[in-house]
Amino acid sequence: MLGSFAVLRKQSLLGDAISHAALPGIAIAFLLTGAKESNTLLLGALVSGLIGTFWIRGIITKTHLKSDTALGLILSLFFGFGMLLLTFIQKQPNANQAGLDKYLFGQAATLVESDVWLMAIVTGLCLIVLLLFWKEFKILLFDKDYANTLGFNTKTIDILITSFIVLAIVLGLQTVGVVLMSAMLLAPAAAARQWTNSLSMMVFLAALFGAFSGVFGTAISAAQNNLSTGPVIVIVASVFVMFSFIFSPNRGLLFRQIRFIKNRRDLELHKTLSFMFNIAKTHENISHPHTIKILNNFQGYTKGTLKKLVDKNYVTLNGNMWSLTQEGFETVSNLYNQQLKKDE
Amino acid sequence: MSSAQLEIQLIASLVAIACAIPGTFLVLRKMAMISDAISHSILPGIVVGFFITQDLNSPLLIVLAALTGVITVVLVEQIQKTGLVKEDTAIGLVFPALFSIGVIMIAKNANDVHLDVDAVLLGELAFAPFDRLLISGVDVGPKSLWIIGIILLITIGLLFAFFKELKLSTFDAGLAASLGFSPVAIHYGLMTVSSVTTVGAFDAVGAILVVALMIAPAASAYLLTTDLKKMLFLSMFFGVFSAISGYWVAHWLDASIAGSITTMLGLLFLVVYLFAPSKGLIAVMYREKQQKIEVSLLTFLLHLKNHTEENERHVNHLREHINWQKIRAKTVVDLALKNNMVTIDNHIVSLTKKGDEFTSQAIDYIITNEDAQIEDMKDDFFLFRG
Structure with a gap:
C-alpha cells in the first residue's frame, strides 16, 4: 500500500536500504535490554531505519553523491555493522540470543498472536493517516513545488510518509525478512x-x-514442506508483476505489441491502396481493371492486404485482374488529403 | 601475528582492491545499486553450479554465478526498456525474485549439504585459510587467496587495457560511441567484471561486504577528489586500510570479520563525509553560512546605496527596515566595517568609495549576469571568492 508512494516517488530501493539498515537497531535494542521482546526490537529497528533514511537524505542533498550510491552505501554499511553486533552478541553469554537472525530471512510461521495484533493495529493506523492526509500526499507526490506554494508544510508530510514506509518495512521484516522486504x-x-x-x-x-x-x-509454502514463506510470497508477487506487465490492457506488452502490429498492417494497407490509386488515376474510368502482376513489385503488397481491401469493398477482384471501386477511390483521395492537411 | 592471520589480512586486502576498481566506475556511472542486485541474484547461479559440481570452489560456480549476474543486468535493462517502470523499481523487482528462487532451490534440494544462505550472504573470512589449495600435494596457500588473486590480476589487466575506453564511456557515452567504442560492450564488460568479483569474493567475505567494499571506498574517494586516477588509488587505499583495521577490530571484539570491516568502512566514510575539505558536510555548511552572510552584506550595501536620506541610514532603523535579528545585523555591519565598505558616523551608516564601487559592480553583475565581470570582482573583493 505504502509501496505505491515509494514507487511513484522513485524511491523504490529505499525499502531495500531501510530493511538492511534496521538490523543494527535490532541488535542494539537487544544489547541494551538483553531480552528478545519483539516490541523493543521493532522499536530499535524503527529508530535505526529512520536514521538510515535521513542519512541517505543528507548524503543526497549535501554532497554530490547520487542517490543510488547513498542507498548502496547506507545499506551495506548498516548491515555490516548489524552483522558485527550480531556476531558480537553471539559470543555473549546470554541464552536469549538465539533466533535473532530470524529477522534476516523472516519466518511467518514464527509469528505469535500478539505480533499479528500489532501488525493489524499499525496497518489500521496507516490507513487512517493515509485517508486523513490523502490530499496532501497526493499533491506532494505529483507536484512538490505546488504543494509548497499552497502552504503545505512539505517537509512534515515528507517525513510522515517516510516514517510510515519505514514502519511498514520494519513490521514486514518479521514475515519475509530483510532481503525480500523490498x-x-x-x-x-x-x-x-x-x-x-x-x-x-x-x-x-x-x-x-x-x-x-x-x-x-x-498457502503454497504450507502445502510443501521445507519451503520458507518469504521467498514463496515474493515469487508469487513477482508472477503478479509479470502477468501485469504482459496483460494489462493499456500499458501491457502484449496489447502494445498487438497495437503495433495492427498499426503496421494499416499502414501497409494504405500503401497498397494509394499505389493502386496512383495507377487508377491515369485512367479515365477509375474502375478500369489491371493485372495483379503489376502489384508484385510493390513492397506493401501481400495477398492478405488485397483480400482485406476486397473485404472492405475498396477493390473488386476479377480473375487475375483488380479494379478500384468508387468507394475505394474516394477513400484513398481523402486519405491523401488528410495527410496533406497534416503536413501543413 | 600467525601465518593464518597474515593470510586473512592478505585476502581481505586483495578483495578490497579487486572490489574498489569496478566499484569506482559503478559509483561514477550511477549504478551502485546494481552491485547490490548482482550480489543477491548470483545465488541461483551458485546453487545450480553447486548441484552440477558438488564443490563450492569450482571455477564453474564462478562462471555460472557471473552469468546470473549478467542476466540480472540484462533483465533489469529489458524491464526498464519497456517503459513500464523506472530503473530502480526494475532493480528492486528482479533481484528479490532471483534471490527467492535461489533460496527455494536450496531449501528444496540442498538442505543437508554445506551450503546455506548465511554462508553466501555473510561469508566467513576466518575460515578462509583452512581451505587450502593443494597442487600435487604441496600446500601453496588458501584457495580463496588464489581465486581472488587471479580475479584481481584479470581486473587490473582489463583496467590497464581499456582505461581510456572506460573513462570515456563513463563520462561521455555519446562521444565514446561516436569515436567507435561500443559503450554497450564496455557496459557489459564492466558488469561481467563486477559479477565475477562479487562471486570470487562472496565466499571469502560475503555478499553484503562485497557491496560495501565496492561502494563505500569509491564514494569516500569521490568526496575527496575529482580526478579518476586519484579516485581509483584512494578507493583502493581506503579498501585496504579498512580491511586490515577491520580485521584487528574483529580480533579484538571477537566478532565477525566481514561485519567489522564494513563498520570500519562506515566510520571512514563518516569521517570523510563530515570533514572532506570541499565537499564534506561541515565544509558545505560553513560555505552555506558564509554565502548567507555575504548575500546579507550585499543586501545591506544595496540598501545604503538606494537611500541617501539620513534617517534611512540610521543604525537602528536599518535593523527594522531589512528585518534582521540583532546579532545578524551586527555581524553584517561589522563585516562591512572591517572591509572598509562603510563608515559609521554618529549612528549614520554611509558607504565609502570602495563600498560604492563594489555595490555598483555587484548590481552590474546581477543585471547582466556575465561571468567576465565576476572574474574581476573575485580579485578585488572577498565576496565571490571560492
Whole structure:
C-alpha cells in the first residue's frame, strides 16, 4: 500500500536500504535490554531505519553523491555493522540470543498472536493517516513545488510518509525478512501501476495484490514442506508483476505489441491502396481493371492486404485482374488529403 | 601475528582492491545499486553450479554465478526498456525474485549439504585459510587467496587495457560511441567484471561486504577528489586500510570479520563525509553560512546605496527596515566595517568609495549576469571568492 508512494516517488530501493539498515537497531535494542521482546526490537529497528533514511537524505542533498550510491552505501554499511553486533552478541553469554537472525530471512510461521495484533493495529493506523492526509500526499507526490506554494508544510508530510514506509518495512521484516522486504514493498505497487492511472485505484489494487500474494504464498509454502514463506510470497508477487506487465490492457506488452502490429498492417494497407490509386488515376474510368502482376513489385503488397481491401469493398477482384471501386477511390483521395492537411 | 592471520589480512586486502576498481566506475556511472542486485541474484547461479559440481570452489560456480549476474543486468535493462517502470523499481523487482528462487532451490534440494544462505550472504573470512589449495600435494596457500588473486590480476589487466575506453564511456557515452567504442560492450564488460568479483569474493567475505567494499571506498574517494586516477588509488587505499583495521577490530571484539570491516568502512566514510575539505558536510555548511552572510552584506550595501536620506541610514532603523535579528545585523555591519565598505558616523551608516564601487559592480553583475565581470570582482573583493 505504502509501496505505491515509494514507487511513484522513485524511491523504490529505499525499502531495500531501510530493511538492511534496521538490523543494527535490532541488535542494539537487544544489547541494551538483553531480552528478545519483539516490541523493543521493532522499536530499535524503527529508530535505526529512520536514521538510515535521513542519512541517505543528507548524503543526497549535501554532497554530490547520487542517490543510488547513498542507498548502496547506507545499506551495506548498516548491515555490516548489524552483522558485527550480531556476531558480537553471539559470543555473549546470554541464552536469549538465539533466533535473532530470524529477522534476516523472516519466518511467518514464527509469528505469535500478539505480533499479528500489532501488525493489524499499525496497518489500521496507516490507513487512517493515509485517508486523513490523502490530499496532501497526493499533491506532494505529483507536484512538490505546488504543494509548497499552497502552504503545505512539505517537509512534515515528507517525513510522515517516510516514517510510515519505514514502519511498514520494519513490521514486514518479521514475515519475509530483510532481503525480500523490498520486493514486498515494490512488486504489488509496480503491478498495480500497470492497471490504472489513478492514485486511489493504484493504492487499492496494490493492497489487494499484496494481500493475495501473501495468502497464496503462505498457502503454497504450507502445502510443501521445507519451503520458507518469504521467498514463496515474493515469487508469487513477482508472477503478479509479470502477468501485469504482459496483460494489462493499456500499458501491457502484449496489447502494445498487438497495437503495433495492427498499426503496421494499416499502414501497409494504405500503401497498397494509394499505389493502386496512383495507377487508377491515369485512367479515365477509375474502375478500369489491371493485372495483379503489376502489384508484385510493390513492397506493401501481400495477398492478405488485397483480400482485406476486397473485404472492405475498396477493390473488386476479377480473375487475375483488380479494379478500384468508387468507394475505394474516394477513400484513398481523402486519405491523401488528410495527410496533406497534416503536413501543413 | 600467525601465518593464518597474515593470510586473512592478505585476502581481505586483495578483495578490497579487486572490489574498489569496478566499484569506482559503478559509483561514477550511477549504478551502485546494481552491485547490490548482482550480489543477491548470483545465488541461483551458485546453487545450480553447486548441484552440477558438488564443490563450492569450482571455477564453474564462478562462471555460472557471473552469468546470473549478467542476466540480472540484462533483465533489469529489458524491464526498464519497456517503459513500464523506472530503473530502480526494475532493480528492486528482479533481484528479490532471483534471490527467492535461489533460496527455494536450496531449501528444496540442498538442505543437508554445506551450503546455506548465511554462508553466501555473510561469508566467513576466518575460515578462509583452512581451505587450502593443494597442487600435487604441496600446500601453496588458501584457495580463496588464489581465486581472488587471479580475479584481481584479470581486473587490473582489463583496467590497464581499456582505461581510456572506460573513462570515456563513463563520462561521455555519446562521444565514446561516436569515436567507435561500443559503450554497450564496455557496459557489459564492466558488469561481467563486477559479477565475477562479487562471486570470487562472496565466499571469502560475503555478499553484503562485497557491496560495501565496492561502494563505500569509491564514494569516500569521490568526496575527496575529482580526478579518476586519484579516485581509483584512494578507493583502493581506503579498501585496504579498512580491511586490515577491520580485521584487528574483529580480533579484538571477537566478532565477525566481514561485519567489522564494513563498520570500519562506515566510520571512514563518516569521517570523510563530515570533514572532506570541499565537499564534506561541515565544509558545505560553513560555505552555506558564509554565502548567507555575504548575500546579507550585499543586501545591506544595496540598501545604503538606494537611500541617501539620513534617517534611512540610521543604525537602528536599518535593523527594522531589512528585518534582521540583532546579532545578524551586527555581524553584517561589522563585516562591512572591517572591509572598509562603510563608515559609521554618529549612528549614520554611509558607504565609502570602495563600498560604492563594489555595490555598483555587484548590481552590474546581477543585471547582466556575465561571468567576465565576476572574474574581476573575485580579485578585488572577498565576496565571490571560492
